[in-house]
Amino acid sequence: MPQAVFVVHLDDYQGFIVEKRYPFSFSLNEKLLNLIFYEHEKEEKESLRYSEIDNSRIVSFVDRSHPRWMACFVLSAQEDYEELKAEISGMGRLILELMIEDPKTVHLEEILKNHSVLEEANEEQRYAQVFLTPSSALVLEKIESEGIEKAAKLAIWLRTQVQSDSVDLREAIFPLMNSGLVKVEVVGNVTETVFLVKDVFAYRAPPVDAITRAGESMPKLAGQYQERVAEFFTPPPPSRGYNPTIPSNDPNSPLVEDREKIARVVSRKIEYKVLDSLRDEPLTVKQISEKTLLPGEIVQNALLSLESDRVAAQLGAGVWALIANPVMESFMPEFVLAMIAEKLSAKEITREIAKRHLEILAETWSGEQ
Amino acid sequence: MIRSLYILGQQSNVIYSKEYAKSDSRDSLIEFLVNLAHFLSSVNLEGKIEYMSFSTARVFYASRQSFIFIFTADKADDTAQIEERMAQLVEAFMKDFAALAEANLPLEGLDAKVDEIAVTMVKVAILGYAGVGKTTTLHLLRGETLPLVHDPTIGVSIKKLPDEVQNANIVLWDLAGQSRFSILWAKMIANAQVVIIVTDSTLENVLRSKKLVSLVTEEVPEAKMIGIANKQDLPTALTPERVGQILGIPTYELVAIDISYRDRLIQIIRKAILEGKAETKPIPA
Numbered sequence: 001m002p003q004a005v006f007v008v009h010l011d012d013y014q015g016f017i018v019e020k021r022y023p024f025s026f027s028l029n030e031k032l033l034n035l036i037f038y039e040h041e042k043e044e045k046e047s048l049r050y051s052e053i054d055n056s057r058i059v060s061f062v063d064r065s066h067p068r069w070m071a072c073f074v075l076s077a078q079e080d081y082e083e084l085k086a087e088i089s090g091m092g093r094l095i096l097e098l099m100i101e102d103p104k105t106v107h108l109e110e111i112l113k114n115h116s117v118l119e120e121a122n123e124e125q126r127y128a129q130v131f132l133t134p135s136s137a138l139v140l141e142k143i144e145s146e147g148i149e150k151a152a153k154l155a156i157w158l159r160t161q162v163q164s165d166s167v168d169l170r171e172a173i174f175p176l177m178n179s180g181l182v183k184v185e186v187v188g189n190v191t192e193t194v195f196l197v198k199d200v201f202a203y204r205a206p207p208v209d210a211i212t213r214a215g216e217s218m219p220k221l222a223g224q225y226q227e228r229v230a231e232f233f234t235p236p237p238p239s240r241g242y243n244p245t246i247p248s249n250d251p252n253s254p255l256v257e258d259r260e261k262i263a264r265v266v267s268r269k270i271e272y273k274v275l276d277s278l279r280d281e282p283l284t285v286k287q288i289s290e291k292t293l294l295p296g297e298i299v300q301n302a303l304l305s306l307e308s309d310r311v312a313a314q315l316g317a318g319v320w321a322l323i324a325n326p327v328m329e330s331f332m333p334e335f336v337l338a339m340i341a342e343k344l345s346a347k348e349i350t351r352e353i354a355k356r357h358l359e360i361l362a363e364t365w366s367g368e369q
Numbered sequence: 370m371i372r373s374l375y376i377l378g379q380q381s382n383v384i385y386s387k388e389y390a391k392s393d394s395r396d397s398l399i400e401f402l403v404n405l406a407h408f409l410s411s412v413n414l415e416g417k418i419e420y421m422s423f424s425t426a427r428v429f430y431a432s433r434q435s436f437i438f439i440f441t442a443d444k445a446d447d448t449a450q451i452e453e454r455m456a457q458l459v460e461a462f463m464k465d466f467a468a469l470a471e472a473n474l475p476l477e478g479l480d481a482k483v484d485e486i487a488v489t490m491v492k493v494a495i496l497g498y499a500g501v502g503k504t505t506t507l508h509l510l511r512g513e514t515l516p517l518v519h520d521p522t523i524g525v526s527i528k529k530l531p532d533e534v535q536n537a538n539i540v541l542w543d544l545a546g547q548s549r550f551s552i553l554w555a556k557m558i559a560n561a562q563v564v565i566i567v568t569d570s571t572l573e574n575v576l577r578s579k580k581l582v583s584l585v586t587e588e589v590p591e592a593k594m595i596g597i598a599n600k601q602d603l604p605t606a607l608t609p610e611r612v613g614q615i616l617g618i619p620t621y622e623l624v625a626i627d628i629s630y631r632d633r634l635i636q637i638i639r640k641a642i643l644e645g646k647a648e649t650k651p652i653p654a
Contacts, residue, residue, distance in 0.1 A: 009425070010556075011443070012390055012492065012559050012560035013370055013390065013490050013492050013540055013560065014370075014443075014445070014490075014527070014540065015525065015527035015540075015542070016527075017445065019425075030524075030526065030527070031523050031524075033524075034523045034524025034525060034545075035523060035524065037524060037553075038523075038524055038550065038552075038553060041552050041553055041556070042552065068556075099425070100424055100425070101424070102422075102424070103424075103425060103444075104422070
């Protein structure tokens with residue numbers, strides 16, 4: 001276990017502020033904080049850095065979604081950095097997320113002792129980022145309708161759509177590449193091409209697993225729970241309920257709006273952890289806190305936020321359950337096969353590009369079915 | 370420090386707002402403030418000033434008649450001091466501006482009054498290449514004895530000026546000049562009201578320093594920039610006028626190792642702060 005941990009915030013006016021430290025007697029100086037910060041500035045992404053400064057072995061964590069914050073861990077001489085890397089990243093991620101959420105709830109000693117961590121963004125959360133970056137969602141829509149497109153052509157199209165020359169296709173396409181939805185390759189040493197590899201479907205699924213478990217473990221509440229879920233998905237007429245399978249071309253469709261809401265819920269790291277814990281079964285705040293190792297207050301706040309997004313609800317006696325399970329699922333875009341054939345026959349793409357697209361689809365999806 | 374303030378009218382409409390510092394969590398804070406304003410319009414605070422925490426900020430609020438006043442400040446700030454400033458603003462507003470606001474008339478003079486009350490901290494960044502005398506200038510400003518050995522700054526060194534300007538603390542950010550630290554400059558000058566570009570008055574250094582002027586113009590366009598033609602005691606020194614011509618900013622002579630320049634330099638900074646304030650426009654409501 002690291003000997004000490006401290007959280008630093010670079011304030012625009014007051015400079016480096018050590019917001020939390022454990023143990024309290026651990027001393028720091030400006031030079032050390034500067035050097036740690038400088039090490040991170042050399043790299044743009046979320047990162048873990050190991051530095052030896054003034055005979056101290058320091059591992060620091062930075063999350064680019066919270067610039068100017070650092071969670072730093074001081075290792076003892078015996079500790080192996082390589083072995084601790086994953087755990088320290090997780091603890092760092094958790095500490096920074098909690099600091100932003102509510103600094104009062106951050107108890108460094110407990111986090112260290114319990115080895116509490118926040119996991120790296122999973123596939124579902126990476127998909128969510130696409131819908132939270134407006135230009136990415138726009139590019140996804142375009143590539144869904146084209147299947148395959150030259151990057152240069154896509155860049156011009158994007159500039160026209162957003163009516164700005166400053167929009168950068170690379171930035172718009174990054175969440176799509178990061179989540180594996182598209183692949184960008186230079187084919188034939190000439191043309192940079194964007195291939196649609198996966199498509200994604202965001203919807204609220206009925207929380208079947210949780211309902212089943214509730215029937216076994218809390219029969220008294222199970223009936224009420226089923227009613228709440230049914231009320232959401234199939235309310236009595238004239239209410240229409242929630243049905244994501246009804247296609248809608250209306251850009252103002254509530255389902256499109258809801259997709260963004262789902263993306264927001266899934267992308268919020270702490271809320272997602274709480275949501276994920278409820279996918280198996282309804283739980284009390286205390287149980288969620290034990291399962292996730294998150295402070296009770298934070299769990300409570302996350303649940304209230306999930307409640308306002310109509311994702312979770314309180315069933316009574318302090319038990320919380322999902323009334324709708326937000327899901328972001330990828331599927332094979334079979335419709336691109338016809339597009340590839342059409343574009344090839346219209347000579348919009350070369351045989352080489354068409355072949356490469358099929359290869360990428362096969363590489364991605366073979367073994368998945 | 371007070372980071373932003375908002376005055377809302379009867380329909381929770383923003384009558385006046387000003388942000389002194391950009392915040393990473395601005396969007397979520399605004400969302401919170403909208404909800405808070407809505408809530409405050411339905412409760413009676415009985416003339417009291419209250420506060421609550423939001424993430425790393427502290428939000429102070431008060432209401433008088435149909436007006437709501439909101440300050441956002443740092444958690445580290447002395448709450449009594451912020452409450453006192455808020456009370457001053459509420460009193461000044463109700464005395465001189467409430468009637469104008471109710472009649473939908475322009476609130477002339479409110480901006481200056483707000484600055485007078487709310488500015489508690491001013492950031493002055495000292496920027497320049499290695500060895501031009503930035504840290505020596507910092508020591509001079511603080512009236513400190515100069516160290517005998519040159520010890521290059523690592524990253525940034527942050528110190529307060531002992532003197533206040535119009536009840537505001539001046540925080541000096543002395544940025545490391547070595548080229549490896551240049552990746553930090555843009556981030557470190559954020560929210561500076563004044564940026565001092567220090568040169569050693571040699572032609573080569575002054576020409577190079579033009580890049581710094583461009584950086585500041587791009588990163589903090591609202592900051593007041595002043596040039597310093599340091600090392601004027603050396604025979605190779607260009608005149609301050611020539612340095613100013615090359616940099617394209619008002620430039621002043623300095624011999625940072627000479628204590629007699631201290632008061633003059635402080636006056637220059639004071640003037641820049643006051644000019645900067647006069648030029649700052651409140652964000653549109």
